[in-house]
Amino acid sequence: MTKPKTSSVTIRDIARQAGVSVATVSRFLNRTTPVSEDVASRLQQIMTDLNYIPHSTARKLATNRTDTIGLLMMDISGDFFTPLLNGIESSTSENGFDLLISSTRHPVRRNMASYALGPNNTDGLLVFANSLREDELRHFHNIKFPVVLIHLTPPDDMKIPCVTVENKAATFKIIEHLIEEHQRKQIVFMAGAEGQEDSYWRELGYKLALEKHHIPCDPAHIVMGGFSRHIAADSMKTLLAAGVPFDAVFAGDDEAAVGVIAVLQEAGIHVPHDISVVGFDDQSLAPYVAPPLTTVRAPTEEVGRVAARVLIDLIRTGQTDQLTLLPTEIVIRQSCGCSQPTKIH
Amino acid sequence: MTKPKTSSVTIRDIARQAGVSVATVSRFLNRTTPVSEDVASRLQQIMTDLNYIPHSTARKLATNRTDTIGLLMMDISGDFFTPLLNGIESSTSENGFDLLISSTRHPVRRNMASYALGPNNTDGLLVFANSLREDELRHFHNIKFPVVLIHLTPPDDMKIPCVTVENKAATFKIIEHLIEEHQRKQIVFMAGAEGQEDSYWRELGYKLALEKHHIPCDPAHIVMGGFSRHIAADSMKTLLAAGVPFDAVFAGDDEAAVGVIAVLQEAGIHVPHDISVVGFDDQSLAPYVAPPLTTVRAPTEEVGRVAARVLIDLIRTGQTDQLTLLPTEIVIRQSCGCSQPTKIH
DNA sequence: CTGAAAGCGCTTACAG
DNA sequence: CTGAAAGCGCTTACAG
Numbered sequence: 236m237t238k239p240k241t242s243s244v245t246i247r248d249i250a251r252q253a254g255v256s257v258a259t260v261s262r263f264l265n266r267t268t269p270v271s272e273d274v275a276s277r278l279q280q281i282m283t284d285l286n287y288i289p290h291s292t293a294r295k296l297a298t299n300r301t302d303t304i305g306l307l308m309m310d311i312s313g314d315f316f317t318p319l320l321n322g323i324e325s326s327t328s329e330n331g332f333d334l335l336i337s338s339t340r341h342p343v344r345r346n347m348a349s350y351a352l353g354p355n356n357t358d359g360l361l362v363f364a365n366s367l368r369e370d371e372l373r374h375f376h377n378i379k380f381p382v383v384l385i386h387l388t389p390p391d392d393m394k395i396p397c398v399t400v401e402n403k404a405a406t407f408k409i410i411e412h413l414i415e416e417h418q419r420k421q422i423v424f425m426a427g428a429e430g431q432e433d434s435y436w437r438e439l440g441y442k443l444a445l446e447k448h449h450i451p452c453d454p455a456h457i458v459m460g461g462f463s464r465h466i467a468a469d470s471m472k473t474l475l476a477a478g479v480p481f482d483a484v485f486a487g488d489d490e491a492a493v494g495v496i497a498v499l500q501e502a503g504i505h506v507p508h509d510i511s512v513v514g515f516d517d518q519s520l521a522p523y524v525a526p527p528l529t530t531v532r533a534p535t536e537e538v539g540r541v542a543a544r545v546l547i548d549l550i551r552t553g554q555t556d557q558l559t560l561l562p563t564e565i566v567i568r569q570s571c572g573c574s575q576p577t578k579i580h
Numbered sequence: 581m582t583k584p585k586t587s588s589v590t591i592r593d594i595a596r597q598a599g600v601s602v603a604t605v606s607r608f609l610n611r612t613t614p615v616s617e618d619v620a621s622r623l624q625q626i627m628t629d630l631n632y633i634p635h636s637t638a639r640k641l642a643t644n645r646t647d648t649i650g651l652l653m654m655d656i657s658g659d660f661f662t663p664l665l666n667g668i669e670s671s672t673s674e675n676g677f678d679l680l681i682s683s684t685r686h687p688v689r690r691n692m693a694s695y696a697l698g699p700n701n702t703d704g705l706l707v708f709a710n711s712l713r714e715d716e717l718r719h720f721h722n723i724k725f726p727v728v729l730i731h732l733t734p735p736d737d738m739k740i741p742c743v744t745v746e747n748k749a750a751t752f753k754i755i756e757h758l759i760e761e762h763q764r765k766q767i768v769f770m771a772g773a774e775g776q777e778d779s780y781w782r783e784l785g786y787k788l789a790l791e792k793h794h795i796p797c798d799p800a801h802i803v804m805g806g807f808s809r810h811i812a813a814d815s816m817k818t819l820l821a822a823g824v825p826f827d828a829v830f831a832g833d834d835e836a837a838v839g840v841i842a843v844l845q846e847a848g849i850h851v852p853h854d855i856s857v858v859g860f861d862d863q864s865l866a867p868y869v870a871p872p873l874t875t876v877r878a879p880t881e882e883v884g885r886v887a888a889r890v891l892i893d894l895i896r897t898g899q900t901d902q903l904t905l906l907p908t909e910i911v912i913r914q915s916c917g918c919s920q921p922t923k924i925h
Numbered sequence: 926c927t928g929a930a931a932g933c934g935c936t937t938a939c940a941g
Numbered sequence: 942c943t944g945a946a947a948g949c950g951c952t953t954a955c956a957g
């Protein structure tokens with residue numbers, strides 16, 4: 236049975252040196268039962284002398300807890316990702332959890348399992364938007380594995396906590412701003428990917444605003460932005476080529492807005508004079524692009540922080556809030572046509 | 581011994597159902613020794629029927645391998661982080677490794693251990709720049725734990741692989757561009773944090789360029805940029821307030837460049853007409869800020885991808901390249917004063 | 926090609 | 942407050 240004996244010191248070594256059983260050492264380690272004072276101090280001493288670090292894998296196997304949570308993303312890209320991860324990491328590390336990350340983009344894994352992350356190696360999962368198929372989600376739900384959804388509400392028949400941001404009212408407000416302050420009437424709406432829930436709510440807000448102001452909704456004005464610079468740019472080119480008239484665009488998110496502005500400018504169209512464009516998210520560079528972006532501020536880092544907290548809650552207590560809807564606010568800069576930056580709550 | 585029996589199916593269940601020993605199942609699972617054909621097919625069948633997923637923790641404990649690598653960062657921020665992580669994740673997932681992430685920013689952990697990540701839970705570590713103190717690094721080196729450094733070369737007496745980018749020549753070239761094409765003579769250099777190695781090489785390139793063109797290096801022109809929007813902005817304000825004359829600034833990186841441009845513009849100074857400013861990195865939004873940034877393109881995603889590959893190499897074979905220096909190129913846009921975008925290799 | 930058994934390093938009822 | 946021992950779910954020499 237020659238195992239590749241790890242060179243490091245084990246609980247057994249500590250026990251032997253201290254003249255106690257491993258059970259006692261374990262108890263001392265976990266503060267699970269008091270140990271006599273002199274044993275405690277002896278143990279403490281020996282442990283620091285030998286530089287003992289408990290073997291977490293062994294502990295995981297024995298306790299059936301991993302003390303790690305997993306984050307599942309479709310892909311790792313965009314300025315959006317950093318604050319989200321930052322928020323998540325701060326909550327997990329604060330609570331002594333490790334953070335495992337995996338993207339589901341690679342078709343390779345898509346096969347057998349996004350089970351790259353699952354009950355085996357995590358105590359629970361944070362899943363961003365649509366990075367899991369519904370059947371995969373249902374599988375976790377069936378086996379009662381803790382999951383919290385980020386920027387996605389669960390299907391009706393699954394009770395899975397979710398943390399996301401308020402989309403509809405903010406979009407309504409920013410569209411209304413375009414209409415009331417800048418007399419825009421032909422506003423393009425760029426959707427996110429198929430099934431993207433944020434996009435769904437934003438579209439609703441958009442339509443509500445048009446309706447309120449008695450502007451008919453022209454189907455030609457609803458195009459794909461994909462929350463992506465490239466996709467939005469392509470759609471914009473198509474729209475321009477088709478000669479569809481419009482005087483403003485709600486790009487779906489800031490990434491898309493940047494792509495839109497670039498092709499508009501390239502086409503010799505002035506933003507915002509000729510066409511207003513607004514984004515969503517208020518990414519960190521939004522104030523620095525040209526023109527500075529009018530957009531909706533989404534508290535992305537907070538979303539991450541809260542989502543992780545909710546998951547940890549769920550893991551520890553078995554229950555938690557079902558829905559956390561974080562507030563958004565519109566921030567006016569210049570890309571809409573305003574000249575003075577302001578925030579509207 | 582009532583354990584919180586995990587509800588899931590184990591190798592034992594499979595063995596029993598198939599009428600073979602667990603050893604055989606294990607061998608089939610790992611393709612470690614051939615098994616007879618009918619056993620194989622029976623096993624396959626049963627495993628899919630029972631939806632068997634091997635328990636990775638148990639395997640880790642038995643093999644003393646974790647099949648996960650860890651990434652240690654100072655903090656999770658900036659547009660720089662996303663491509664780096666993206667590159668890392670693509671290499672790790674491709675090779676079947678899990679990715680554990682931890683930031684070392686929190687003073688809490690700083691104490692006892694950035695050993696949040698270490699031999700216990702990973703097979704090796706990717707450490708970014710100065711996220712580990714030298715003594716921590718030395719500890720890992722002493723116990724021969726696989727580590728690869730990103731954007732940092734190891735101290736002379738430690739043989740630790742490193743992957744980073746070429747800094748000096750690119751900085752030399754971009755400074756020379758400022759001098760030759762735009763007749764700049766009073767060029768501010770913004771340094772990164774104390775001990776930041778990229779910054780050290782960039783400063784060298786800067787000084788070499790000045791020297792070549794017989795421009796004396798004015799100490800007043802060397803200030804702190806901290807690779808940060810805010811720090812760079814503050815330094816710029818100080819410089820302006822002090823009345824130090826200058827006609828260009830090498831901001832250290834793109835983040836800092838954005839901060840610099842913002843305060844310059846706010847002060848009514850025209851960029852690039854009055855003052856040229858250039859960055860480093862070529863972050864994804866660099867073409868979209870105003871004015872579009874002249875900068876050095878660093879292949880950050882590639883750095884991540886390669887670094888992970890090198891580490892996996894090291895873990896598997898015990899040896900690998902000591903130094904990988906990825907090439908950079910300067911990309912000319914408008915913030916230097918040029919009107920035509922170009923790339924100079 | 927296969928099985929019996931020891932072992933990986935912990936935790937935790939059980940019985941003092 | 943403490944110890945002996947079983948158990949977590951795998952892997953892998955050893956001996957066929």
